Amino acid sequence: MIRNEIKIKSEEGELFDKKQIALAIRNSTFEDDLKCSLLEDGILDKCQGCSLKYICNGIDQVVDSYMEKTTEIVNNFNFD
Structure with missing residues (x-):
């Protein structure tokens, strides 16, 4: 079951x-x-003062960390 x-x-x-x-x-x-x-939705016009800003910044850090840990360059190509 999914x-x-x-x-x-x-x-x-x-x-x-x-x-x-x-x-x-x-x-x-x-x-x-x-x-x-x-x-x-235009409820806020900026993140300043939002009580969720800390959590959102943490999510952004998790995304960056995930990308860094799971992205590996396996080969470079040069088309000259």
């Missing part, structure tokens, strides 16, 4: 699925992007 939900229900209550969060961050490094809906 679940594509960020929240899962358990006997303890609703939980956030770290796998889905990790997959969303990883997938953003392929064909997708990460954007802030608060900025996109």
Whole structure:
């Protein structure tokens, strides 16, 4: 069974699925992007003063770190 939900229900209550969060961050490094809906929808015009700024910056660092750790140049080509 494949679940594509960020929240899962358990006997303890609703939980956030770290796998889905990790997959969303990883997938953003392929064909997708990460954007802030608060900025996109015009609710905020800048990140200054946003209480989520610290978390968003952390996500950006995770993406950069993931790219650095998983991207390897295997060969260079020169077309002269």
